[in-house]
Amino acid sequence: MATTEILTAERILEVTEEVLRRHGPAKATVVDVARALGVSHGSVYRHFRTKAALREAVTKRWLDRTSAVLDDIVAQDRDPEARLRDWLAALFTAKRRKAGDDPELFATYMVLTGESGEAVGEHIDALTGQLTAIVRSGVDSGAFAAADPAVTARALFQATDRFHDPCHAREWEQPGIEGEFEAVVDLVVRGLRA
Structure with a gap:
């Protein structure tokens, strides 16, 4: 089993996603990943010491895609209320897209995120950190009132x-969900205003 392509961790993760999509989390193996890469399973293990480590890395990669999109909103130099609204909308859109565009892979990730407490916890910390930055900028500008931006961000x-936890994914395509989302966002933003 030889390949002319350089084997990198990123390439292994790309192929692992394809294998998971094809076989599902219960049947996908490191041997399947290695076969799809045209290498021995030992080559995969040189990058990821265990199957669990590989699955954790795939989960983290998947979750990090959402965080990266939201980082751009946090970094913008504009009205904190508009950034907060855009951030919440982008999070909802990203999660809906993941659930609707690739249901097989989304079902796989539901299983993987259930196994992967560390990656999920880090993802939630990253998201609430982003929210904290937005809330803090709102407090600094006088637009928001919050004694502790981190506590407020966690509450937000x-x-x-309901609009970002994957356990609610079935609700995200129901008629009227956008209106319900807007109503909740309006409520939390009004509560934040100084």
């Missing part, structure tokens, strides 16, 4: 849970 994240 929990208050909007």
Whole structure:
């Protein structure tokens, strides 16, 4: 089994996603990944010491895609309320897209995120960190009132849970969901205003 392509961790993760999509998390093996790469399974293990480590890395990669999109909104130099609204909308859109555009892979990731407490916890920390930055900028500008931006950010994240927690994915395509989302966002933003 030889390949002319340089084997990198990123390439292994790309192929692992394809294998998971094809076989599902219950049947996908490191041997399947190695076969798809045209290498021995030992070559995969040189990059990821265990099957669990490989699955954790795939989960983290998948979750990090959402965080990266949201980082761009956090970094913008504009009205904190507009950034907060855009951030929440982008999070909802990203999660809906993941659930709707590739249902097989989304079902796989539901299993993987259930196994992967560390990656999920880090993802939630990253998201609430982004929200904290937006809330802090709102407090600094006088637009928001919050004694502790980090506590407020965590509350915002929990208050909007229905629109980003994958356990609610079936609800995301129901008629009227956008209006419900807007109503919740309006409520939390009004509550934040100074």
